Each structure stands twice: as C-alpha cells, then as structure tokens.
Amino acid sequence: MNVVNSRKNFIFSGYDTVELAKKYGTPLYVISKEVIKDKCKEIRNDFLYKYDNTKAVYAGKAFLTMAMCRIIEEEGLGLDVVSGGELYTAIKADFPMRDVIFHGNNKSTDEIKMAIENNAGRIVIDHMDEISMIEDIASNFNKKVKVLIRVTPGVNSNTHKYISTGQRDSKFGVPIDNIHEVVSKTLCSEHIELMGFHFHIGSGLYENVSHISAVKALLKIIKIIKDDLGFITKELNTGGGFGIYYTKKDCVKPISYYTDSIMETLYKYCNELDLDIPKVTIEPGRWIIGEAGITLYTIGAIKEIPGIRTYVSVDGGLPDNPRPALYEAKYEAVIANKYNEKPEMIVTIAGKCCETGDILIHDLSVPEVCKGDVLVVISTGAYNYSMASNYNKLPRPAVVLLDEDEEKIIVNRETYDDILKNENMI
Ligand SMILES: Cc1ncc(COP(=O)(O)O)c(C=O)c1O
Structure with missing residues (x-):
C-alpha cells in the first residue's frame, strides 16, 4: 500500500x-477508503460470517463525519455514538437508527430525548439515575426503549491509564457490586426492555487477556442475574480496544485474535454455567480507522x-x-x-x-x-x-x-x- x-x-x-x-x-x-473497507471486510469474514448471532458496530468517537457514516453503513456495520453531536451527525447522514448504540457516562436529558425520538437501536445505561431518565422520556413518547447495562468488570488492561476503563476505579459503567440493583430497577421499568450487558475495558490493547477476563467476569454476573432475577441475557457487547500499528514496537494482531478468543471463552463458559449464548457485538473504533x-x-x-x-x-x-x-x-x-x-x-x-x-x-x-x-x-x-x-x-x-x-x-x-x-x- x-x-x-x-x-x-x-x-x-x-x-x-x-x-x-x-x-x-x-x-x-x-x-483511505480502501483501508477502511479492507478492515470491515476482515471483520465480516473473520467474525460476522464465522460466528452466528454476531454484530459489529464502529465506535464513531475515533473519527466521525457524515461521509464516514455513509461508508460504515455501506460496509454493513452499526454505529456507536457517545454524545448529542455524534448522534446528530448520524441523523444528518441518514444512518439507520436501529443500528445506532448510544453510550455516555453523563448523558443529558436532551441527548436521551434525541436518541429516543429518533429510535436509536440501543441506549447503554451507565448508572442508576439514567434508568428513570430513560423511563420518563420513553413514557412521554409512549415507546419501549431497548437498553444494555454497561458493567465495569474490574479488569485491568495493559494500556495508558487515561484510556483504561475496565478497572474498578472507573468513571464508566456500573460497578459489579451494584449490578443487581441496577438490573432490578431496569426490569421494573415499563418503557425499558433490557437486552443485556456491555463492557469496554480500554483502548490500544495488543493482548486478548483482558477481553477474556472480562467475558468470564460478565458471564459470572449473567449467571447470578439469571438465578436470582430470572433474567436471560440476550446480548453481550464486548466493546472495542483492539490495537493497531503506530510504530515498529507494536505487535499488531488480526481481528480474529481477539474475536476468536472472545467467542471461545463465551461458548466454553456458557456451556459450563448452563447459559444461553447471547448475541455478541464488538465495537472497534481505532482498529477500523486508525x-x-x-x-x-x-x-x-x-x-x-x-x-x-x-x-x-x-x-x-x-x-x-x-x-x-x-x-x-x-x-x-x-x-x-x-x-x-x-x-x-x-x-x-x-x-x-x-x-x-x-x-x-x-x-x-x-x-x-x-x-x-x-x-x-x-x-x-x-x-x-x-x-x-x-x-x-x-x-x-x-x-x-x-x-x-x-x-x-x-x-x-x-x-x-x-x-x-x-x-x-x-
Ligand atoms: C464504549 C466504547 N466502545 C468502543 C470504544 C472504541 O475503542 P477503540 O477505538 O480503542 O476500539 C470506546 C473508546 O473509548 C468506548 O468507550
């Protein structure tokens, strides 16, 4: 190239x-559009076509313009947005809203309103208060909103501390200790449909160990929630974070290095814990555009x-x-x-x-x-x-x-x- x-x-x-x-x-x-397309092709061939019931969404925070939305749509990926501005970009680009996942550790009422009004496919609950915010707005629109709950799995990742997000001390997600009450409250909400869980442990990861540990941690939680509350997890979003080539020191891996290990861990532990296999989503940003x-x-x-x-x-x-x-x-x-x-x-x-x-x-x-x-x-x-x-x-x-x-x-x-x-x- x-x-x-x-x-x-x-x-x-x-x-x-x-x-x-x-x-x-x-x-x-x-x-380069060619490079983006090659990356998306690799994701399709080595993840989406290889494993049933999977989805890939592009993390727009890495690089988002209306033209990029169009490319991502053409490539058959969904889109992860984290702000009203990113959501607005997707809306203006006519990106299919059912394929949009809305994240954020401090979403405003207006942002949630915009997401619900425009039928964003998933909203990812980051903390307890968001449940009533979503419930109130969804009931005003008389809609039922599909959500995931972001969990902080308590997993450390080998990256710069500013882009590490899976450790217990993180501003993102619900700590493992609070999951039970957040799930219970979500399940009691008339206008919210809980689909499953999300984690994102950090960015620029060149090893798959943190993803494997996070999947294991999440499956333990999924099992407890199933046994205690009878909730069957339909979706597990495993975030992004896959490393790319910046300098000769970077030992870059294909997407399958991460996704195969995620899927193998999932199959093994779902079997052991007697859990249904949830739909698995990945959310790479840097890996696609970097x-x-x-x-x-x-x-x-x-x-x-x-x-x-x-x-x-x-x-x-x-x-x-x-x-x-x-x-x-x-x-x-x-x-x-x-x-x-x-x-x-x-x-x-x-x-x-x-x-x-x-x-x-x-x-x-x-x-x-x-x-x-x-x-x-x-x-x-x-x-x-x-x-x-x-x-x-x-x-x-x-x-x-x-x-x-x-x-x-x-x-x-x-x-x-x-x-x-x-x-x-x-
Ligand atoms: C929730 C979430 N998903 C996906 C990503 C994308 O990470 P990366 O660009 O490293 O793949 C991020 C990055 O911060 C994130 O916070």
Whole structure:
C-alpha cells in the first residue's frame, strides 16, 4: 500500500502524498477508503460470517463525519455514538437508527430525548439515575426503549491509564457490586426492555487477556442475574480496544485474535454455567480507522541545538493531534518527497503551538531535511480529527478521502472566520 513513485514520493493508498499536499495545502488529514473497507471486510469474514448471532458496530468517537457514516453503513456495520453531536451527525447522514448504540457516562436529558425520538437501536445505561431518565422520556413518547447495562468488570488492561476503563476505579459503567440493583430497577421499568450487558475495558490493547477476563467476569454476573432475577441475557457487547500499528514496537494482531478468543471463552463458559449464548457485538473504533489515516505537514523552522537535539517544526501539531501530549502516544513519520533517501539525522518533530509539550515525535530518523519538505505522520486516522481543537486559534485541517479513482474533501479546511463565527464583540 505505501510505496514510492518514480519521483521518489511517498504513495498512500495509490495517491502521491506530495501532490495531495500541493493541491490541498497542509496540515491535511488524509483518509483511505480502501483501508477502511479492507478492515470491515476482515471483520465480516473473520467474525460476522464465522460466528452466528454476531454484530459489529464502529465506535464513531475515533473519527466521525457524515461521509464516514455513509461508508460504515455501506460496509454493513452499526454505529456507536457517545454524545448529542455524534448522534446528530448520524441523523444528518441518514444512518439507520436501529443500528445506532448510544453510550455516555453523563448523558443529558436532551441527548436521551434525541436518541429516543429518533429510535436509536440501543441506549447503554451507565448508572442508576439514567434508568428513570430513560423511563420518563420513553413514557412521554409512549415507546419501549431497548437498553444494555454497561458493567465495569474490574479488569485491568495493559494500556495508558487515561484510556483504561475496565478497572474498578472507573468513571464508566456500573460497578459489579451494584449490578443487581441496577438490573432490578431496569426490569421494573415499563418503557425499558433490557437486552443485556456491555463492557469496554480500554483502548490500544495488543493482548486478548483482558477481553477474556472480562467475558468470564460478565458471564459470572449473567449467571447470578439469571438465578436470582430470572433474567436471560440476550446480548453481550464486548466493546472495542483492539490495537493497531503506530510504530515498529507494536505487535499488531488480526481481528480474529481477539474475536476468536472472545467467542471461545463465551461458548466454553456458557456451556459450563448452563447459559444461553447471547448475541455478541464488538465495537472497534481505532482498529477500523486508525491505519486508514495519515496527516501531511509542511516543514518550517529547523533549529539545531549543538550537542543536544535538532527541532524540526511543522505547520500543525497539538491542535490536530493532541495524543502525544495527552498520553505520550508514539507515531512514525516519513519525509514524503525524500521517501527512499537514507536517514542521515535524528530529529524531534515539533508542532507550532505555544506549548513545550507540543512535540509530535521524539527521535525520528530522517534524510537531510529542509524547509518546505512534506512530513507524513502515519496511523493518524483515529482520535486525531475527532480530538482536534482550535488551540492558539489554529484552523482545523481539511479531511480528504481517497476513494477508488478520485479524492474528495469530506471536511473543509477551517478559516479564521470559522474560528470566530460564534464570538460576539462587546
Ligand atoms: C464504549 C466504547 N466502545 C468502543 C470504544 C472504541 O475503542 P477503540 O477505538 O480503542 O476500539 C470506546 C473508546 O473509548 C468506548 O468507550
């Protein structure tokens, strides 16, 4: 996929990245539809078609635009949203609402109303109070709402603490100790139909052990709930969190590495505990979109501090990719217009923000670089555009989608006027 052309430029998904930078300017997010489709195909072949009664939903928080909704719909996946804004994007994109799962640890009344009014397929209850919020709104609409309960399974995962969510001390989900009362209350609600349970234990996981432990923990709960309350769990949503390639250190696994172990654990323990096999849903975000995205920058100031390091600054940084500053995320990058030249120096890629912490990459090996070169940071599809800000009043980059034979701007580059559009002068 990533090759060089006769001009030695870096080619991504069949497109010359230097030409893209010239045509659309930088910084620029570039997304490959081909990569997204390949990922979805793998999910279909190795999970959905392999196991009965399964479903895959894309976690929109990783990257959500109306165009992305359309691709996900075409690929036959559902959509997980976590806010009124994400829900609104899905509605505006005409995404089938029955395939939408609405999450969130602090959903507002308006957000729940929007979800129920538009017939979102599932609402995931995160805490006790939400039950009466949903019940009240659903009864006003005279609807019965299908829900899952998010459980915090008390499982640690091997990832950065900011993206670990399955441990007991988490703001997400119902702690195991409180499940009984939350289920009881849900079952007493006239306008709520409990379908089952959900867990998401963390993001960027390269081992399947936490998923296996979480499935076991959930099945124990499902058994207790069945024995005590007579509730038969119809659905188990096992979240996302599957790791992707960022740097050579990442030992990336196919989707089946996770899903086979989830399904094997499920079959084994359902059999042992005499439980019906629930429908299993997975919810990957990063795994679908992460490697489908790259970011193009133009190199500007180059500052050598003798005996210490060389800073190579680019025309974006923390506002278009806060992940390195937020949780020390690591990235690889290439100089697109010198792609097959030998590395000659080790540099630090700095963003243009007024923040010492705005460093995109430490110790990157590059050929002799100069002002005007195009830097391509790879695997930026997930949690870059979606986490972008206007810090330092920098306009957010455009997003270009590479389709089979043409590229399309799916998000326009922001202008200075866009940045000021909600401000009022006094
Ligand atoms: C509930 C839920 N599902 C799915 C995901 C997607 O995680 P990832 O992008 O790592 O697959 C997240 C991420 O935070 C999440 O909170």
